[in-house]
Amino acid sequence: MTLRPGLRRAGLLLHIAASVGWLGAVTASLALAALGLAADEPRTADAAYLVLPPLGWYVLVPFGVASLVTGVTQSLITMWVLVRHYWVVVKLVLTVFAVAVLLLYMRTLSTLAEVAGAAAGGGPPTTAGASPLVHAGGAALLLLVALALSVYKPRGLTPAGRRRRGIDVPARGA
Structure with missing residues (x-):
């Protein structure tokens, strides 16, 4: 299913805005x-x-979830399709992974903030170590890889994409 160019561009605009906002955050x-x-x-x-x-x-x-939702929506309403090109699949996997790690890591950040709040009230100082720095640095690197995939769009069709285009896909074990 494809939409009129104006609606597709509006969807692309939302996806880019969410992704840039996520990278900025x-x-x-x-x-x-x-x-x-x-x-x-x-x-x-x-x-x-x-x-x-x-x-x-x-x-x-919110920006991570919005980037994921708008990215999936874009892939469904444009020629790129969700599982036709390897770069789209890799970008999807990276985004799902990043959102999942972020949601899991939020508990750690909340605990760290509780300790910092107690320290501000006269408790022992917070010693977080490098964990927040490593996680934020890893997220930035991952989002830059996703950005590069979006810009360069490396060639390569998945087996589903080849079948859809009528290109022979060798059988397993052949």
Whole structure:
């Protein structure tokens, strides 16, 4: 199913906006994680860790889910189709993986913020280690790979894409 060009472009605009927003939010969380790790003043580190969960729940998660939903929608209403080209499949897998890891990691960020909040109230200082930095850096790298796939669109049809185009797909074991 394909839509009129104006509607397709509007969908593409939404997908690009969600994806760029997600990358920007990941970059902000990367900066906060680096600040928390490198801060000489414990209160500065605690403040950085207190900001990460709201940034995650109110910016990262919505943009990540929006990017996933609009990407799948775009693949269904354009010539790229969801499983015809390897680059689309790889991008889908990367996006699903990133959203899943983000949702799982939000619990860790919430725990880290609770510890930072207790430290701000006079408890021991927060020692988060490199985990927030590693996760944010990994997310940024993953999103840049997805961006590169979108721009360069490497050739290669999946077996389903070859069948649809009438290209012989060798049988397994042949």
